[in-house]
Amino acid sequence: MTERHLQPLLHELVGVVLAPTSALGDPAGQIRPVGVQGVFHADARVLSRAELRIDGREPEGLAAGPDGPHGARFVSTARWLGDPHPDPTVRVDRIRRATPDGLTEEVHVVSTASVGVRATVSVDLGCDLAPIEVVKSGDDRPALPAHPGPDGGFGWTAAGITVTVHGEGATAYTDGTHATAPRLAWPVELPAGGGSTVLRWRLTVTDPRAVVAAPAHDPDWAHPEVRADDRRLARLLDRSLADLRALRLVEPTHPEDVFLGAGVPWFLTLFGRDSLWAARMMLPLGTGLAAGTLRVLARRQGSRVDPATGEAPGKILHELRRHEFALSDAGLRLPPVYYGTVDATLLWVNLLHDAWRWGLPAGEVEPLLPHLEAALRWLGEHADADGDGLVEYVDTTGHGLANQGWKDSGDAVRFADGTVARAPIALAEVQGYAYEAAVNGAALLDAFGRPGGDAWREYAHRLAERFRATFWVDGRHGPQPALALDRDKRPVDSLTSNIGHLLGTGLLDHAESTQVAKLLATEAMTGGFGLRTMSRADGGFSPLSYHCGSIWTHDTAIALGGLARSGFDDAARTLAEGLLRAAEAFDYRLPELYGGDDRDALGRPVPYPAACRPQAWSAASAVLLLQAAVGLYPDVPSGRVALRPLAGSELGAVAVSGLRIAGTPVDVTVTGYGEVSLTNAPTHLAPGHLPTLPVPRADREALPFR
Numbered sequence: 001m002t003e004r005h006l007q008p009l010l011h012e013l014v015g016v017v018l019a020p021t022s023a024l025g026d027p028a029g030q031i032r033p034v035g036v037q038g039v040f041h042a043d044a045r046v047l048s049r050a051e052l053r054i055d056g057r058e059p060e061g062l063a064a065g066p067d068g069p070h071g072a073r074f075v076s077t078a079r080w081l082g083d084p085h086p087d088p089t090v091r092v093d094r095i096r097r098a099t100p101d102g103l104t105e106e107v108h109v110v111s112t113a114s115v116g117v118r119a120t121v122s123v124d125l126g127c128d129l130a131p132i133e134v135v136k137s138g139d140d141r142p143a144l145p146a147h148p149g150p151d152g153g154f155g156w157t158a159a160g161i162t163v164t165v166h167g168e169g170a171t172a173y174t175d176g177t178h179a180t181a182p183r184l185a186w187p188v189e190l191p192a193g194g195g196s197t198v199l200r201w202r203l204t205v206t207d208p209r210a211v212v213a214a215p216a217h218d219p220d221w222a223h224p225e226v227r228a229d230d231r232r233l234a235r236l237l238d239r240s241l242a243d244l245r246a247l248r249l250v251e252p253t254h255p256e257d258v259f260l261g262a263g264v265p266w267f268l269t270l271f272g273r274d275s276l277w278a279a280r281m282m283l284p285l286g287t288g289l290a291a292g293t294l295r296v297l298a299r300r301q302g303s304r305v306d307p308a309t310g311e312a313p314g315k316i317l318h319e320l321r322r323h324e325f326a327l328s329d330a331g332l333r334l335p336p337v338y339y340g341t342v343d344a345t346l347l348w349v350n351l352l353h354d355a356w357r358w359g360l361p362a363g364e365v366e367p368l369l370p371h372l373e374a375a376l377r378w379l380g381e382h383a384d385a386d387g388d389g390l391v392e393y394v395d396t397t398g399h400g401l402a403n404q405g406w407k408d409s410g411d412a413v414r415f416a417d418g419t420v421a422r423a424p425i426a427l428a429e430v431q432g433y434a435y436e437a438a439v440n441g442a443a444l445l446d447a448f449g450r451p452g453g454d455a456w457r458e459y460a461h462r463l464a465e466r467f468r469a470t471f472w473v474d475g476r477h478g479p480q481p482a483l484a485l486d487r488d489k490r491p492v493d494s495l496t497s498n499i500g501h502l503l504g505t506g507l508l509d510h511a512e513s514t515q516v517a518k519l520l521a522t523e524a525m526t527g528g529f530g531l532r533t534m535s536r537a538d539g540g541f542s543p544l545s546y547h548c549g550s551i552w553t554h555d556t557a558i559a560l561g562g563l564a565r566s567g568f569d570d571a572a573r574t575l576a577e578g579l580l581r582a583a584e585a586f587d588y589r590l591p592e593l594y595g596g597d598d599r600d601a602l603g604r605p606v607p608y609p610a611a612c613r614p615q616a617w618s619a620a621s622a623v624l625l626l627q628a629a630v631g632l633y634p635d636v637p638s639g640r641v642a643l644r645p646l647a648g649s650e651l652g653a654v655a656v657s658g659l660r661i662a663g664t665p666v667d668v669t670v671t672g673y674g675e676v677s678l679t680n681a682p683t684h685l686a687p688g689h690l691p692t693l694p695v696p697r698a699d700r701e702a703l704p705f706r
C-alpha cells in the first residue's frame with residue numbers, strides 16, 4: 001500500500017511570532033522533530049528540535065499561555081527533585097520569544113524545597129532547514145550536522161541560510177552522537193530552603209536571500225480604547241492587534257512599505273488577496289497599512305502575458321516566495337512570483353478607493369493612478385477570456401491553482417449534489433468585486449481628472465444585468481445567487497457564503513440584497529459559530545472541509561460587515577455573536593478557519609487541524625466587527641461621514657476612542673438604545689445617517705465601454 005503523506009496537524013501547538021520568524025511547539029513547551037513543530041524564518045524551518053530535560057527527564061507540563069505580544073510561557077514541574085511529598089517543589093518556567101532574526105528562551109528553575117537541589121538542565125537541538133512546502137506536505141528532512149561556532153556555540157549553514165545557537169554559560173556538545181542533535185547543558189545547584197536560577201539561550205538567523213523582512217519601526221496604526229458592555233469585543237481587539245503587529249512584513253529592498261503576511265505557519269509572506277483584505281479591514285485605524293500594501297503590490301503588477309506564472313498586464317500577484325512552491329502529492333507547482341488569482345486585482349482597486357474615502361492624501365493616491373488604470377485595463381482586456389461579459393479563471397498549466405478565488409482548494413466549487421464544477425469558473429463574489437472595482441475606479445478617475453469614468457460605469461451596469469440574467473437560481477429557501485457558473489455556463493447551485501460578499505458592492509438591488517440576507521440567516525448557514533462556507537443541506541457539505549462547510553473568520557466578518565452596513569441588523573448580530581463565542585473558545589486568537597458543526601454539538605467550535613493561527617485577515621476581522629458595531633463610514637473627499645451602528649440592545653453600549661479619519665483621532669459612542677455620537681471629527685466632515693443600502697450604482701446613461 002502506498003504511504004500517504006499527510007499535512008501535519010497544528011491545532012494543539014502553541015505558537016509565537018514576530019515576522020518573518022515564527023515557532024510552534026507542543027503545550028509543554030517542547031519542540032519535537034515531528035510534523036510542523038519548529039522555528040521558521042521566512043519560508044524555511046531553521047530549527048526542528050528544542051527538547052528540554054532535567055537529568056535526562058522531561059519536566060511535566062502544566063500550563064501554557066501568552067507572555068507579551070511575541071512570547072509564550074510554559075509552566076512545568078520536576079517532581080522527582082526537591083522534597084519527597086505530593087506537592088511539587090521544583091518548578092520550571094520556559095519563556096520563549098520570537099525576534100525578527102530568530103528566537104530567545106529563558107528557563108527559570110525555581111525551588112521551594114527544604115533540601116538542596118542539584119541537577120543538569122539540557123536542551124537538545126536540531127536543524128533540517130526544510131522548506132515550508134516540504135513541511136506542509138508531511139515529508140521529512142534529515143537533521144543536518146552542526147558545526148562548532150564562536151563563543152562556545154554552534155550552528156548550521158545551507159541554501160544561503162546561516163543559523164547559530166549560543167547558550168549563556170552553557171557547555172555545547174556537537175561531537176559523536178550530538179553531531180545532528182547538538183546539546184546545550186547547564187549545571188544547576190539551588191540551596192536548601194529555596195532558590196532560583198535563569199538559563200538563557202538564543203537562536204540567530206542570517207538569511208540574505210529571504211524575500212521578506214521585519215519592519216524597522218512600530219506600527220503606525222491606531223490602537224483604540226474600547227469600552228463595551230460586551231467585554232469580549234475589547235479582548236478580541238487587543239489580542240488581534242497584538243497578532244497583527246507580529247505579522248507585519250516589508251520587502252528588503254523597500255523597507256518603508258509595510259504589509260501583512262498572510263498567516264503562520266504556511267503563508268507568512270506576501271499574499272495579494274489576504275494582504276489586501278486585511279489592509280481594507282484595518283482602515284478605521286489609519287490608511288498607512290493600506291498605502292504600503294498598495295505600493296508593494298503595484299511594484300510587482302503584471303506587465304506581460306506569461307501562462308507559466310499567470311501574469312498578465314495590470315494583474316496583481318497572488319503570492320511571493322523565495323523559490324518554487326511545490327506540493328508533489330497535490331500536483332501543485334507554483335513559481336516564486338505567482339499571479340494565479342482572479343480577484344486580487346479587483347481588491348487592489350477597491351482598497352485604493354476605500355483608503356481614499358478614509359482620507360489617504362491625494363499625494364499618495366496620485367502616484368498609484370497609473371497602476372489603477374492598468375488594473376482596470378486588465379479587467380477590460382484579460383479577465384473575460386470567452387467574452388461572455390463575466391470575469392472567470394482557468395489554470396492552463398496543469399500544476400497551478402485549479403481554483404483562483406479565495407476558496408482555492410481543488411474541490412471548493414461544488415453543485416448542490418456535491419459534484420465538483422469544471423473550469424473555466426466564474427465566481428459569484430468575483431462579479432461583485434468587479435462591479436465595485438469598475439464603479440470605484442470610475443470615481444477615482446473622475447476625482448483626479450482622468451478619462452474613462454463613464455465607460456467603467458457602463459461596464460458595471462452591463463455586468464449587473466448579465467449577473468442578474470445568469471446567476472440567480474431557485475433554491476430551498478427561494479431565489480438565490482449561484483456559487484458560480486461552470487465551463488458550460490451552468491449555474492453551480494449550491495448555497496454558499498460567497499454570496500455574502502455581494503452585499504455592499506452595488507451589484508444587487510434592494511430586493512436582491514434582502515433575499516441574500518434572508519439566505520445567510522438560515523440555520524443551515526448560521527447554525528455554527530459564524531457563517532458556514534456551504535449550507536448544511538447541500539450534498540458537498542462537510543464541517544471539516546476546507547471550503548465546503550467549515551467557518552472562516554474573515555468570510556463571516558465580510559458578510560457581517562455587508563449585512564450591518566445594508567441595514568440587516570438581526571442577521572449581522574447573529575454572525576457577530578458567533579464570532580465572539582468562537583473568539584472565547586480560541587483564547588481570542590481567532591484561527592483562519594474552524595469546523596462548521598452545530599453549536600450544540602460540543603458547545604464550542606471544533607478546530608480545523610491545519611488552520612493558520614494567527615492569520616492576518618482573521619485578526620483584522622476584529623476591526624471590521626468593531627467598525628460594524630459603531631457604524632462609522634466616512635467619505636472624506638465628499639466631506640461626509642455616515643453613522644449606522646449595529647450596537648444597541650443586543651450588543652449593548654460601545655464607546656471607542658482613537659479611531660482615525662484622515663489621520664485625525666475620533667471617538668464614537670453608541671448607547672444601549674442605539675443612539676450614536678461622533679466627536680473630534682475633522683471640521684470639514686458633516687455627520688449623517690446612512691441609508692439602508694449605501695451602495696454605488698452605475699450611471700445608466702454612460703457611454704458604452706467597447
